[in-house]
Amino acid sequence: MVSDSPRKKAIRARMTETGENYTTAARALDAVAARPAVAVLEIDPQLLVPYPDELIRPEGASSRWTPVVAEELGWRVLPADATPQQRAQVEAHWRPVSPARPCRCSGKCLHALQCGEDDDGPDRCPGLYIHVDRYPGGMFAVADWQDEYECNVCGEALTTSVELPAIPWGEAGPNGTIVYDNVRHPNFSEGGYDDGYDPGCFECGAKAGYRCTCGDEPEPEGCEECGAGGPYGCNC
Incomplete structure (x- = not known):
């Protein structure tokens, strides 16, 4: 076999490009050559x-x-x-x-x-x-x-x-x-x-069309008027 055959040149070129050893580069080129050809003309140019x-x-x-x-x-x-x-x-x-x-x-x-x-x-x-x-x-x-x-x-x-x-x-x-x-x-x-679709509130669980309470201030526990500390004892 001639030392400067096209195959050996192609192998050495791939070795230089990829850093592969001789055997790996040769197998890679053989695998590429074995692939079936792609029929690029199957698509009508008009399409x-x-x-x-x-x-x-x-x-x-x-x-x-x-x-x-x-x-x-x-x-x-x-x-x-x-x-x-x-x-x-x-x-x-x-x-x-x-x-x-x-x-x-x-x-x-x-x-x-x-x-x-x-x-x-x-x-x-x-x-x-x-x-x-x-x-x-x-x-x-x-x-x-x-x-x-x-x-x-x-x-x-x-x-x-x-x-x-x-x-x-x-x-x-x-x-x-x-x-x-x-x-x-x-x-x-x-x-x-999408416009018109409302999934509701993910925080408080309020369904679409129902009032969301996430932004509401917490209800006071006692009476703001007389200072009663609970729901009982308010004389207002």
């Missing part, structure tokens, strides 16, 4: 950019219409080393598409499924479901998500649950579940609880 009709205002569009931005293209635009928080953020913000186009969610959805309205009768709706939203579906199980669909013909709404272990919407903290920033949770707002 990495908005569709043309998502950039130009359609005729008759409402005043709330806005062009699609990169953050609404879904998981496909994320780097391979994206953090769980980054994945959760795009999973809760992708822009819905028509049934003829691939859904921008991370999968396991019913997008383009035929509508179930009157599915046992002869007049079953010919429409297809559009996956319109995905958001956290629980208070504690961070892998649980909720999906919402809408038929493109009759408007029938469908809500389902899906478990995505690889895409948690938060993590467990010392005082409860922490929702990742910029992830919409139906039970929490950025300030903690």
